[in-house]
Amino acid sequence: MAFTNDRQMFDVDLSCAKCGTHISQLPFQPSGDRPVYCSECNRAFRSESRGNDRGFNRGSQAPRQMFAVNLSCADCGTKITELPFQPSGDKPVYCRACLQAKRG
Ligand SMILES: [Zn+2]
Ligand SMILES: [Zn+2]
Known part of the structure; x- marks a missing residue:
């Protein structure tokens, strides 16, 4: 096995919390108390949140809290x-x- 990937992968034996796909490797150490998703579902999440971020301007111009x-x-x-x-x-x-x- 050649280490062409500089991203460290952790060997796991889990199922995707969304679609149930078996997951044998993760780019992070699973904490155990959080659901883990397969790369497909992660990609879906990422594109979803990217869509939500658009037009949602958090930060300096937040209205004053009342x-x-x-x-x-x-x-x-x-x-x-x-x-x-x-x-x-x-x-x-x-x-x-x-x-x-x-x-x-
Ligand atoms: Zn999945
Ligand atoms: Zn008054």
């Missing part, structure tokens, strides 16, 4: 249903208008 709350503005009493931060509970919370007024 926390759903049920509070009233400590100043004017306006109902506040979401905040851009997790309220600590021991600090008064103000509505947007009051925050803007306080800022200047």
